[in-house]
Amino acid sequence: MEHMWTREIFWNVGADKKIVVYCLAVIALGFFSYGIYRRYFLWRKVSRNKGRISFDALGKRVRSLIIDGLFQRRLLREYYPGLMHAFILWGFFVLFLGTLTIALQEDITSPLMGVSFLKGYFYLLYKLTLNIAGLLAMAGILMALVRRYIIRPDRLSRSAEQGVILIWILIILVTGFMLEGLRIYSLKNSWEVWSIGGWIVSEILSRLNAQDFSVLYLHKVLWWAHLIISFGFLAYIPFSRLIHLVTSPANIFINAPTSQAVLSPIVNFDASGSFGVSTVKDFTPRQIFDFDACTQCGRCQDNCPAYISEKPLSPKKVIEELKARWLETGELMKEGNGVEGKRGGENDGLLDEDVIWSCTLCMACAESCPVYISSFEKIMELRRSLVLMKSTFFPEIATFFRDVETFGDTFGRGRAFREDWAIGIDVKKISDGNQADILYWVGCQGTFHDRNNLIAGTLAQLFKAAGADFGILGKEEYCCGDPMRRIGNEYLFQKTAQRNIELLGRLNFNKIVTYCPHCFNTLKNEYPQFGAHFDVIHYTEFLRDLIRAGNLKITKNMEKRVAYHDPCYLARANDIYNVPREILKSIPGMRLVEPERAKRKTFCCGAGGGHMWMREIPGKKMNEVRVKEIMNGQPEIITTSCPYCLIMFEDGVKSLGLEGIKCLDVCEIIRDAL
Amino acid sequence: MKVIVFVKQIKYVYAQTGIDPKQNFIGPDDIVHIMNPLDELALEETLRVKEKHRDTEIVVISLGDGFAEDGLRKCLSMGADRAIHIYDADYGKLDAWMTAMVLAYSIRNQEFKLIFCGRRAIDDNGGLVGPYIAEILRIPHVSRVVKLEIDGGRSKVLVHRAVERGNREVMECTVPALFTIEKGINIPRYPTLPGILRAQKQVIQRMEIRDLELPLKSFGPALNLTETISLSNPKPKKRSGGLADATVSASDRLRLMMGGGDTETKGDSTLVEGSTDNVLSEIERVFRESGILPE
Numbered sequence: 001m002e003h004m005w006t007r008e009i010f011w012n013v014g015a016d017k018k019i020v021v022y023c024l025a026v027i028a029l030g031f032f033s034y035g036i037y038r039r040y041f042l043w044r045k046v047s048r049n050k051g052r053i054s055f056d057a058l059g060k061r062v063r064s065l066i067i068d069g070l071f072q073r074r075l076l077r078e079y080y081p082g083l084m085h086a087f088i089l090w091g092f093f094v095l096f097l098g099t100l101t102i103a104l105q106e107d108i109t110s111p112l113m114g115v116s117f118l119k120g121y122f123y124l125l126y127k128l129t130l131n132i133a134g135l136l137a138m139a140g141i142l143m144a145l146v147r148r149y150i151i152r153p154d155r156l157s158r159s160a161e162q163g164v165i166l167i168w169i170l171i172i173l174v175t176g177f178m179l180e181g182l183r184i185y186s187l188k189n190s191w192e193v194w195s196i197g198g199w200i201v202s203e204i205l206s207r208l209n210a211q212d213f214s215v216l217y218l219h220k221v222l223w224w225a226h227l228i229i230s231f232g233f234l235a236y237i238p239f240s241r242l243i244h245l246v247t248s249p250a251n252i253f254i255n256a257p258t259s260q261a262v263l264s265p266i267v268n269f270d271a272s273g274s275f276g277v278s279t280v281k282d283f284t285p286r287q288i289f290d291f292d293a294c295t296q297c298g299r300c301q302d303n304c305p306a307y308i309s310e311k312p313l314s315p316k317k318v319i320e321e322l323k324a325r326w327l328e329t330g331e332l333m334k335e336g337n338g339v340e341g342k343r344g345g346e347n348d349g350l351l352d353e354d355v356i357w358s359c360t361l362c363m364a365c366a367e368s369c370p371v372y373i374s375s376f377e378k379i380m381e382l383r384r385s386l387v388l389m390k391s392t393f394f395p396e397i398a399t400f401f402r403d404v405e406t407f408g409d410t411f412g413r414g415r416a417f418r419e420d421w422a423i424g425i426d427v428k429k430i431s432d433g434n435q436a437d438i439l440y441w442v443g444c445q446g447t448f449h450d451r452n453n454l455i456a457g458t459l460a461q462l463f464k465a466a467g468a469d470f471g472i473l474g475k476e477e478y479c480c481g482d483p484m485r486r487i488g489n490e491y492l493f494q495k496t497a498q499r500n501i502e503l504l505g506r507l508n509f510n511k512i513v514t515y516c517p518h519c520f521n522t523l524k525n526e527y528p529q530f531g532a533h534f535d536v537i538h539y540t541e542f543l544r545d546l547i548r549a550g551n552l553k554i555t556k557n558m559e560k561r562v563a564y565h566d567p568c569y570l571a572r573a574n575d576i577y578n579v580p581r582e583i584l585k586s587i588p589g590m591r592l593v594e595p596e597r598a599k600r601k602t603f604c605c606g607a608g609g610g611h612m613w614m615r616e617i618p619g620k621k622m623n624e625v626r627v628k629e630i631m632n633g634q635p636e637i638i639t640t641s642c643p644y645c646l647i648m649f650e651d652g653v654k655s656l657g658l659e660g661i662k663c664l665d666v667c668e669i670i671r672d673a674l
Numbered sequence: 675m676k677v678i679v680f681v682k683q684i685k686y687v688y689a690q691t692g693i694d695p696k697q698n699f700i701g702p703d704d705i706v707h708i709m710n711p712l713d714e715l716a717l718e719e720t721l722r723v724k725e726k727h728r729d730t731e732i733v734v735i736s737l738g739d740g741f742a743e744d745g746l747r748k749c750l751s752m753g754a755d756r757a758i759h760i761y762d763a764d765y766g767k768l769d770a771w772m773t774a775m776v777l778a779y780s781i782r783n784q785e786f787k788l789i790f791c792g793r794r795a796i797d798d799n800g801g802l803v804g805p806y807i808a809e810i811l812r813i814p815h816v817s818r819v820v821k822l823e824i825d826g827g828r829s830k831v832l833v834h835r836a837v838e839r840g841n842r843e844v845m846e847c848t849v850p851a852l853f854t855i856e857k858g859i860n861i862p863r864y865p866t867l868p869g870i871l872r873a874q875k876q877v878i879q880r881m882e883i884r885d886l887e888l889p890l891k892s893f894g895p896a897l898n899l900t901e902t903i904s905l906s907n908p909k910p911k912k913r914s915g916g917l918a919d920a921t922v923s924a925s926d927r928l929r930l931m932m933g934g935g936d937t938e939t940k941g942d943s944t945l946v947e948g949s950t951d952n953v954l955s956e957i958e959r960v961f962r963e964s965g966i967l968p969e
Contacts, residue, residue, distance in 0.1 A: 269867070269871055270871070271868055271871035271872045271874075271875065272868070273868070275867055388866060388867035388868075389866055389867065389868070390866065391863055391864050391865065391866045391869075393864075395861050397864075398861075398862075398863075398864040401864055402864075406706050406708055407688075407706065414688050414689055414703075414704075414706065415703050416688070416689035416691045416701065416703040416704045417689060417691070475703055491867050491870065
């Protein structure tokens, strides 16, 4: 009986109808290609810039495409929506491969070589696989319908299109199973139980005692309906949000190797040039492609500290609004009209300024995006335009820029006071004739802030206790440039960076150890853009090495509940989250409590992106939101390894009236445990 | 309409970390070169005039050594049209009168409507150069201007002048005239990047003092009318310290120390106590009653 295990491909319809099917397929593919072609115009032509998609780091791109695209790694970080989407994707992926297999047999192997391989055990396996795939996809669709219309999470925007798409897919799947069921019912082969879905339908039909004639008739009608609906679906892809079937994987491929921790530099400072983005046309084609890869899943919004703190910013809306401007502008350009969309005019910003200034550049949006879209990158471009072209920003930012220009530090205190934090510690200074193994980069916060300079001192004392050969720049140290760059003053940043690179290149040292994660990220990841490659480590890594090597011996017990907060620029930007935990765990008796958002998912303290020097944008206080979240674990000590975070938490603890909660830097805990 | 702005690049002493008492403990790291902030306000006010009267040409002039060029460059980046640097290698030795002579003679033959400068330079706090220039040029001047309006015919200027205790004097003045600008008049802009880049390429016209045809046979610090003998820090104010008396609570002692001692509040002043919100609303009430804030 084994040879019987197969099916006639055009059963009940007639193989002579093949030509009609292929005509329909050509029409559907025609619509599909036309849609993509139209889109291609919008992707490439709206931008004034000639961007090329680079193909370096090909391995990484392909790897991300497989892991994040096919295996849905980033989506599956959230179970319900992740599985929901993965079921649909995997289901359809397998069904698509199944259809290709049939086409392979019917159009190539069978007519050319006379080989039909869809029979026997292979056919049964094939049927089982496809049925499971179809059922998975159906489960995914039902989950999606439940989520969209019953659970209704805040982050999903409502539009009829999404409902239409879901129902459409559901109809394709249901008619598919019904067709199979009708065929099984009329052929009555017991081995077709392997086609689970079809078998269930045929069982229902036999309960209903359906008439053979009407079954055959219904099958014929449904067969054509299924075909037309499926081809219609293919044609609909480029005209709906389904275009993400094309754009999202492409975007993963394009953006996967881009480091979020590094902002793109402005390379040519030309007086007649335009800097940043003031109209949609200023975006690069790659950035515009981002808009089209977005499916408005809302993960960025769920993870955005500004949105959670009820500030006017939602990273999802940023992309949504810019996408609308882009499409509007593109359509106008197609009509041969040079003008831009409603809000795209030169004098009318693309986004409200409050939205642009609410961002703390914490990178949570880019981290959470399943398809590597960076919302903050777009905000950064708009900031650059505001700062460099229009010079419109809060007056306190102007003061801040002046302070850095005049005094070389973010506090406007001046180089005369640069060494004051080290009074009484006796630290060596690295200069032209004086070298050391480690250059200890203190940073403006460690140098000037009344709380953080104590930590800078503690660190120096720990280094001394461990016998490290280290020195500081002293009065020659200068702001690293991070806040200026992240506020949008790329020019001032590059001037600062060049000054520092010139100085550091002249001196003799092996490694730079920084106190502040922002300096760390800038020196390590951003200075290479200007040809300076230094060996930079964060002090937590250095302390870990010293403890491992036995140069620092932890002797005391600390029976304390400690919550460690991950600074964005350490955990998210540089993947350093296990190191500080390892240090803290090396202290006997210490109980580490993890905040809900930890490691790469950490939450901004509220001071990033220049907000240390900016007024509070209306909404909740971000530091209080975070402190409350950390306090859910009921720690006695909140610890972190970033000067900004520490100040923000000390303020938050005070303003929330939490008594007895201490905010300490990791190195202070180490000092107490020695 | 040509408008002249005189700016001064000053050595701003922000710290005294030196060791030499003869230098007033001012070390080499304690000085930064900045543009006199009040001159920056004067330039900003001119730029605002230009926004209203598009045909305005702004000429900035600075007397000084090499550093003066940095200040002029900044003025250009903010939006000034032309810059003139009157070079003085011995910068800092001329007194207010001689400085005013040089500056006045640099524009004596030019057609200008308005002259602006800061009310004083924050290094020597003289406040004399502006009025002297007006005197030499025989034009009217108004000092400490905090608000300025030019009438439609451009023949008169209406100015508000700061006088003591927050009072204002409203004056009208014919042009050409000189105005010295007091702080509070505006918030100076931060230059745009195209502005900065443009200014880097612009040529700063350089003049020597000897080219100015001063009505003097010789020239130099020897002709100064005044001479600075010495500079010193203010003597620390005497304050009655905190009470050692243990009967006073710690918070009271702290308040006494911060308030400058155990002194009674003067005359009809009011002491406001309580939470921050209370204090603020009380201050607001007092301000409204006294007419500082509108009712």
